[in-house]
Amino acid sequence: MKAVRIFEHGDVDVLKYDDYPMPEVGEYDVLVKVMATSVSGWDLKYRRGDFYHLKEGAGALPGRKAFPLPQQLGREATGEVVEVGSRVTRFKPGERVLGLVHPENPYCDNAIRGLGNLSTEIDYPGHTMFGGNAQFISRPEHYFMPLPDNVSFQAAAAGAWAxxxxxxxxxxxxxxxxxxxxxxxxxxxxxxxxxxxxxxxxxxxxxxxxxxxxxxxxxxxxxxxxxxxxxxxxxxxxxxxxxxxxxxxxxxxxxxxxxxxxxxxxxxxxxxxxxxxxxxxxxxxxxxxxxxxxxxxxxxxxVGIRGSRLIDQVTYLQALSDKKIEPVVFKTLPLSRIVDAHLLAEKGKNIVGKVMLDPWSE
Ligand SMILES: NC(=O)c1ccc[n+]([C@@H]2O[C@H](COP(=O)([O-])OP(=O)(O)OC[C@H]3O[C@@H](n4cnc5c(N)ncnc54)[C@H](OP(=O)(O)O)[C@@H]3O)[C@@H](O)[C@H]2O)c1
Missing domain, CATH: 3.90.180.10 (Medium-chain alcohol dehydrogenases, catalytic domain)
Incomplete structure (x- = not known):
């Protein structure tokens, strides 16, 4: 499959669009054909490696693992289920899904205190596990939410983090x-x-x-x-x-x-x-x-803020389905033009809204 990975931090030339092996599908995993993904402000920071919490030590986010390399960027992704592991109960092939930007670990101390956004002992897509800038992703089923029929892949992915x-x-x-x-x-x-x-x-x-x-x-x-x-x-x-x-x-x-x-x-x-x-x-x-x-x-x-809880992500999809909110897309580029997409998001003038990526167009 085609995907974008980084093997070192740096300028846009570290973004490697190439052929990579299809992701493995474990017994609890869902394989999704990615229909929409994006470049977010954090993808730029992750690419540059200029953010203090990427490193272990005094400034690190409590409970957050260090950023491993190589990495597949892309915090946001939506798509269609193509295969499910033998123990998956919530999804079937053909269903439309949103990849959670902030999956929760319901058993950790913070989630039990109502702070699922600060979950520990969990990996975050595009951060400590492979992100959505690819044609296919495979993640545990609790990393996905069903996408309402009346919500487009692009709209849901465009607002999934923000x-x-x-x-x-x-x-x-x-x-x-x-x-x-x-x-x-x-x-x-x-x-x-x-x-x-x-x-x-x-x-x-x-x-x-x-x-x-x-x-x-x-x-x-x-x-x-x-x-x-x-x-x-x-x-x-x-x-x-x-x-x-x-x-x-x-x-x-x-x-x-x-x-x-x-x-x-x-x-x-x-x-x-x-x-x-x-x-x-x-x-x-x-x-x-x-x-x-x-x-x-x-x-x-x-007050401080770090990410969102599951309830905030559910509220987002409901509001989107009810047409109460509308994520703004500035431009959609093919995944192969990842360098242009990062340059646009990082240095573009007059940009209002998100820069999106289509993994399937040329
Ligand atoms: N704590 C959290 O949980 C959390 C979650 C998500 C994002 N964030 C952070 O929130 C920030 C915003 O994210 P985003 O994706 O919306 O970012 P973004 O699209 O890159 O930038 C937001 C806007 O800020 C303005 N801006 C940028 N640099 C500026 C500067 N030096 N001085 C004045 N204005 C400046 C620009 O508007 P104009 O060109 O119109 O001035 C830009 O459109 C990022 O730093 C991101 O890392 C934090």
């Missing part, structure tokens, strides 16, 4: 309520769009953020009530946000970029008793510049 995780951010970590104001930085990215859509669904007013003026109309069309352009001065944007919130300040900020500019703007615009969720950017390098006095003066709530 929507469940961002649902957990807004619903479980921030507890966003109708009429709350939420600022979502990096709004044009996969995570940003997903957070925007969930927040709108919950009745919140959303302030989007971009560094690129040309994206503003897209972000308004996607539902932002106000968009901040970070080429403007912090003080100008602070005033704009104060006006938008009638001088109350924002209730919530979700920070996806690690930008010092945005961190400063958030600390100047968050309301007393507000909630802050720092999620992304170059997590190893940039401490969030919050002083004890900021916690005191604002009585600030700061």
């Amino acid at each position: 929507y469940p995780t961002s649902y957990r951010i807004v619903q479980n970590r921030l507890k966003v309520k109708p009429n709350d104001t939420i600022m979502v930085t990096g709004t044009a990215g996969g995570m940003g769009i997903a957070t925007l859509q969930w927040a709108k669904l919950m009745g919140a007013r959303v302030i989007g953020v971009t560094r690129n003026e040309e994206k503003i109309p897209h972000l308004i069309k996607l539902g932002c009530d106000q968009v901040i352009d970070t080429t403007q001065k912090v003080e100008e944007n602070r005033q704009l946000m104060q006006h938008f919130t009638q001088n109350k300040g924002i209730d919530h900020a979700v920070e996806f970029t690690g930008s010092a500019y945005l961190q400063e703007l958030i600390l100047k615009t968050i309301r007393v008793g507000g909630n802050l969720c720092p999620v992304g950017g170059d997590m190893s390098q940039h401490p969030f510049p919050v002083r004890v006095m900021d916690f005191t003066r604002l009585e600030l709530n700061m």
